[in-house]
Amino acid sequence: MQRAGNGISPCFRKTTLKNGVRVLSERIPSVRSVSVGAWVAAGSRDERAEERGISHFIEHMVFKGTRKRRMHHIARRMESVGGYLNAFTAKEYTCYYARALDEHLARAIDTVCDLILFPTLPEKEIEKEKGVILEEMKMYEDNPEELVFDRFESVVYDGHALGAPVIGYPQTVQSFDREMLCDYMRSHYVPDRVVLVVAGNADHDDIVRMAGDMLGGMPIAERPIRRAPVNGYVPHDFVESRPIQQAHFVMGARGLSVRNEDRVAFSVLNTLLGGGMSSRLNQNVREKYGFCYNIGSFANMHSDSGDFGVYAASDVRKMERVKKLIRKELRYFVEVPIGSRTLNEAKNQLRGAMMLGLEGMSNRMMGIGRQELYFGRYLTLDEISDAIGKVTVEDVQRVASMLFKGDQLSTAALVPEG
Incomplete structure (x- = not known):
């Protein structure tokens, strides 16, 4: 051994x-x-x-x-x-x-x-x-x-x-x-x-x-399996009619892989955009206009690729207005440097969620397993916390400029029949 x-x-x-x-x-x-x-x-x-x-x-x-x-x-x-x-x-x-x-x-x-x-x-x-x-x-x-x-x-x-x-x-x-x-x-x-x-x-x-x-007795594979790399991305839209009351849609694009050096800044950006009640999406779409009940952002990161997006559910008659507001919020992070106080609050939110999530043994086990599969090593809480702390206003704006390109966004929507 x-x-x-x-x-x-x-x-x-x-x-x-x-x-x-x-x-x-x-x-x-x-x-x-x-x-x-x-x-x-x-x-x-x-x-x-x-x-x-x-x-x-x-x-x-x-x-x-x-x-x-x-x-x-x-x-x-x-x-x-x-x-x-x-x-x-x-x-x-x-x-x-x-x-x-x-x-x-x-x-x-x-x-x-x-x-x-x-x-x-x-x-x-x-x-x-x-x-x-x-x-x-x-x-x-x-x-x-x-x-x-x-x-x-x-x-x-x-x-x-x-x-x-x-x-x-x-x-x-x-x-x-x-x-x-x-x-x-x-x-x-x-x-x-x-x-x-x-x-x-x-x-x-x-x-x-x-x-x-x-x-210990598991036989070693004779022919190792190699994963197919991700293919090219071409943005396009998808709409499907279903017997539902609301329009449910996701607007997003390809994102960053879990091994990308900007992944932590990406996580901070995602928190600012749609990570909770204080996020810009929740405040400026739901609370300000009352156009939807559910709205939030996500960031999925895989070994060699990733995706991000915004999910919302609204009356189908308001869907295009919600999309317009989402695009406006994405442009905001590209064009306007966020304040240092806002950034620090988002980093504290991300740190707190991570720490609270690791109080249970199952979450600790899950975190260790994923880290080993993706990085081949253990990332300590201090190491992760330090990485979050080092994210700057410039980092957030740079990642937003790289990802939040209007012509690269795709939309998948499920809309009511009729």
Whole structure:
């Protein structure tokens, strides 16, 4: 085993097993719980066109049984000791996680590792789960507030896997069989893509020993899978009529990757634009004119690309006026340097949200997992806070000038029928 230096944090340690699996922990002796996550660097962007939705489908299927446990045993495994077990799939990774009292650390590690190592993927359950996923798709189709973001991503990443919904499409999901699932897992669930993270009251050496017993035998991939780079961006608009009462729309464009040196300034800018009740969008669109109930901005950052935008819901007769106001706010950040007091308030808001979010062990575990997958190292709170503190008025205006170009904006809209 290769052990990382310990100069980063007295509470954080990292060990790499001989086969490439990374084991990370942050010990918090003051709590009586642990949060365990088995991360796999495989998500919907890693799928071929005919595989759309397979990462998410596998995330569901591993709970249907493993070599060691039947489906109902898995369901009771953590709940029977007061814990919790779940998973989620994103664009670039999948995470299987458990929460429990610290005395059940071994059970939590064994459970999440068992899911990614030894799922049986029974054919009968595959066919049943197709029906479940199709119903999940219908649920999203009935929720325009979520659906419009899928439509926006299909516009911004047109023709690329990042533009496809994580859940996939009915025709691809219905085509899945056990051989497809096994092939995908053999290619993507490999040691150098697996990260085990534990946050809470747990000893790192104990974690490494348990991880070695479970994950140390994972075979190394013969042919590493490389992700397709993002394609070019051509701004365009999308409008779809649906049986709804309000118009839901997203206006935005390609943004910055999570590794871009301007990512922190971008986050501060996003906070100023639409990050809460005091943001310019909320104050100057909702409060000043009363044109909408929901309005806010977002910034999605992936390993080599990203996107940003503004979401709003309004009466369709007011939609064009809301769009005009949004463009006005975007131009404001390009043309007008923000005041130092306003900047400091936004930085404090961003710092506070980060600190408050890390009070729970699950959020700590999630943060460590994402940092390892994207940066290959642990970013301390002081390091992140210092980076936020260094953002200047000039940084914010420069990033706004780079991204908030009117002719580069795309819009995805769901509007009422008729």
